[in-house]
Amino acid sequence: MTDTTNSADSLTIPPEYTLIADEAADRLPDDEAIAATLTDEQESESTESGWTIVRELLETVVLSLVIFLLIRQGIQNYRIESHSMEPNFTENQFVLVNKLAYRFGEPETGDVVVFHNPSNHSQDYIKRVVGLPGDTLEFRDGDVYVNGALLEEPMIVEPTYGPSGEIVISPDHLYVMGDNRDNSKDSRSFGQLSEDLLVGQAWLRIWPFSEWGRVGHQDTTAGPYTGKDN
Secondary structure (H helix, E strand, C coil): CCCCCCHHHCCCCCHHHHHHHHHHHHHCCCHHHHHHHHHHHHHHHHHHHHHHHHHHHHHHHHHHHHHHHHHHHHEEEEECCCCCCCCCCCCCCEEEEECCCCCCCCCCCCCEEEEEECCEEEEEEEEEEEECCCCEEEEECCEEEECCEECCCCCCCCCCCCCCCCEECCCCEEEEECCCCCCCCCHHHHCCEEHHHEEEEEEEEEECHHHCEECCCCCCCCCCCCCCCC
């Protein structure tokens, strides 16, 4: 019996297909290459995440600074460093001052104001307004008269003495005095106060916390003073 070979039973891979398969195998990434690629991607994502956090922090800081500066344009805190406004304000109290009050309004008699010392603008004082532009003031028997009428000052516990004769308040000027009339450097010593020196109106007591509350301003046209906080 003669052996015969069935051509359909054997399969020979042409050389060119073997070459293609070998090249494809060479192009497959090994485990180290895959791991390196993943590590690079993770590092890139980590770097981007880090920069995002830094950028957000910077944006927060800048925004906070802008808000702070805007608030400082309108409100500022002050510590009282003298006895000139006792008993209504005491040394080491902290108050917030509304710096916009007189940009959009006018001072009134009884307002508690903060202003630059006329002789030293780096120093600020806190006093009460007792005379407005055009008013005529006169000190008589321990009382203050404005335009011939007695100025009601129930928050004042001591007699008020000042220069003799009438004082006419000039345009754009105020006459200010401390509530502690015997221990206050005010218009009786440095003269009428230019409105240009006003910082603002005392608005809120913030320290000590037990005395927290709005600052009372005497309104001589609306009845008697009702207390230091209202």
